[in-house]
């Protein structure tokens with residue numbers, strides 16, 4: 001059986017995957033959400049330890065605050081012995097791993113020391129947070145668990161599950177490690193307006209015909225880890241904030257251009273329209289998609305989830321089910337996200353179903369459940 005927890009992570013991602021059988025359970029934690037979500041990370045680690053289970057792998061998809069903030073605060077609040085006992089492996093691309101792998105000390109502009117001492121200012125700053133996470137990993141004696149060069153084409157076997165890394169590719173990781181300082185702390189171009197974008201006032205049917213916006217050019221997102229998780233007959237895509245051209249290319253290579261049936265897709269970059277592509281949607285068969293978003297970006301922009309992305313999912317699909325950790329359409333978008341025509345054409349007909357998931361799971365199929373909350377079992381002493 002496989003249980004996936006799409007946890008509340010504010011603007012970010014925090015997913016927890018449990019799989020196995022009564023005799024042996026395995027656990028993978030993917031990101032920790034924003035700094036305020038550290039208590040979730042803490043609870044997961046302590047609960048696993050109480051159950052005498054390990055966290056087989058922690059995946060740090062990339063360095064943005066909405067993904068690593070909760071890992072920093074969560075790790076900080078768990079004592080070293082429990083952390084060392086519990087966490088088995090950490091997949092996190094660092095400058096050290098990059099340099100070591102490539103032996104490029106003379107070739108790239110920044111040395112490891114230079115990368116580590118530069119601290120950016122401002123909210124959502126990637127590199128300062130990456131340094132904090134490296135510091136915590138060192139302080140808590142977890143450095144020997146760190147696997148710090150993870151690129152596409154790699155396979156990891158974690159407790160009978162196979163993880164096929166789809167992103168980043170070597171070039172994107174290299175571009176990030178070389179040029180991140182130019183990106184500084186600006187997530188992407190396009191200003192910081194918190195107005196609703198034009199597209200939400202358009203009908204889904206009209207948006208189906210619109211062009212896909214250009215692919216996400218953010219260097220940190222392009223360096224995000226994305227992977228295919230396969231365990232028994234379950235296949236899930238965990239796409240982090242990765243860029244569609246990168247993860248799609250690797251997926252197609254892996255599948256030798258055959259279409260692949262996916263049980264659930266964790267949409268890239270909180271469902272952004274810039275992080276999905278026609279080529280990707282043509283290469284998979286999927287009905288269920290997870291969106292980790294409270295409806296805004298770290299900068300307060302209302303660009304996630306993208307309405308063009310949702311319209312594109314509906315193209316050529318009989319039915320689309322969106323599983324969400326927040327009711328973003330109600331609160332962030334004040335119930336204005338979907339038009340009257342959308343409701344009539346897609347919701348009344350059940351072509352599009354939207355669920356806010358909770359501790360009551362959504363069953364994708366026998367043996368695969370998606371939860372929105374991780375509720376530790378009471379320990380009876």
Ligand SMILES: [Zn+2]
Pocket residue numbers: 011012013064066067241269270
């Ligand atoms: Zn993100």
